[in-house]
Amino acid sequence: MASIKQALSKRPWIISLFILALLSLWLFSGYLPSAPSADEPAGQQAEAKPANITPPLAKVIVEQFTPQPVTRTISLYGRTAPDRQATLGAEVSGTVEKLLVRKGQRAKTGQPLLQLAKADRELQLLRAKALLKVRDQEFKAAQSLRKRGLQGEVALSQAEAALIEAKADVRSLQIALDNTVIYAPFDGIVETLHVEQGDYLGVGDPVASVVDLDPLVINADISERHIDKVYLNQPADINLVTGFSTQGELRYRASVASEQTNTYPIEIEIPNPDMTLTAGISADVELILETKPAIKVTPSMLALDEAGNLGIKTLAAQDTVAFHPISLVKVEPDGVWLGGFDSPVNIITVGQGFVRDGDNVEAVQQLGSE
Known part of the structure; x- marks a missing residue:
């Protein structure tokens, strides 16, 4: 016995191997089928076998x-702008004699806005008309003499040239006289008056700015990914930052993108017959594509x-x-x-x-x- 203990103390791995063998024998003993007893019916022996378990379905x-x-829509951001705007300038020089409108007032096409002093333009026109009458008589006399062979071709041509020059003077003076009154070029609102009564204007000096707000235009930019979905007269839902909502139509689509933003400018117009809606208001635009x-x-x-x-x-x-x-x-x-x-x-x-x-x-x- 002492010799066995001494051998085990020198070789401890023998103990480990023996324990491992016992554990293996115990584990594998659970998989060994038990022999059916002779007195158990065959049906009960079959029921003792484990059935196949089906995993439950996910709920x-x-x-x-x-x-x-x-x-389906495309959402854009835009701003309202006038349909048209013009800055009127003086076509003749003169002193502002009378302002016929006030700033912010609505004006109709052809309505007088401002009267410049006529100075002596009416007298110059009367003199030009009298001279025209003389030149006309001289030309007729030259024609008569030429037909009778009493005057040469050169004299007739000189009389004709003098008549044409007289007509041009009358026309020029008449235009200058008419231009002493400045008229509205279209229906709109007088947004700005750059002069006051008594101011002296030279040719080309600004006089007034007129804006047309009917229809009101909304300027927006559309990306290159959506430009092929945009077409003329396309309907759009408009919501102004003021709370006003309406529907408009697309009237312009650019054909060339901006080099800075790679977007295409578009214009949408909305009706504004009373010109109560103003320009420069932020707007949310929904371009309608399809339903x-x-x-x-x-x-x-x-x-x-x-x-x-x-x-x-x-x-x-x-x-x-x-x-x-x-x-x-x-x-x-x-x-x-x-x-x-x-x-x-x-x-x-x-x-x-x-x-x-x-x-x-x-x-x-x-x-x-x-």
Whole structure:
């Protein structure tokens, strides 16, 4: 016995090997089939064998969504501007004799705005007309003498030239006299008066600015990704920062993009018959593209497929999961509108992250859903 203890003390790995052998024998003994007893019926022996266990189906919650007609739009930022604006200048020199309108007043086409002093222009016109009468008589006399051969061709030509010059003088003086009154070029509002009564104006000096606000124009810029979706007379919903809302039409689309921003300028006009809407107001523009059926979902309902594509998971026939990539129609603060559905669809709202396309699931209809 002492010799065995001495041998084990020198070789302790023998003890470890012996313990390992005992553990292995104990573990494998559980897999050995027990021999059926002779007095057990064959049916009971068969029931003693373990049955195949089927894993439970994943449980998901679904909600039915019904497509609704949704208008697809492009959102832009713009500012109101006049349809037309003109800065009027003096075409003749003179002193401002009378202002016929006030700043901010509406004016009709051809309405007098300002009267310059006529000075001696009326007398100069009368003298030019009298001289024209003389030149006309001289020309007629030269024609008569030329027909009788009593005057040469050169004299007739000189008389004709003098007549034409006299007519030009009359016309020039008449225009100068007419230009002492400055008229409105179109219906609009006198936005600015640059002069006061008594001011002296030279030719070209600014007199007044007139703006036409009917229709009112909204200037905006559209990106190069959306320019192919824009066309003339395209309807647009307009919301001014003042709270006023209306609908307009696109009247201009640029053909060349800005080199600085790579955007295209566009113009949308809205009716403003009373010219109560002013220029320079911020505006939200919704260009209307098309109306198509869509369903509204929250971002939490979106899921990824195995390829990393964003979409939604629906419940198909026989409780099978089907993945649909998103077709974005419209984005709102509380959700997104997705197209591609023409009939009611059951969307997995809870548990979509734990199932894949084609999986069979146990579906529970969400309470309160359609």
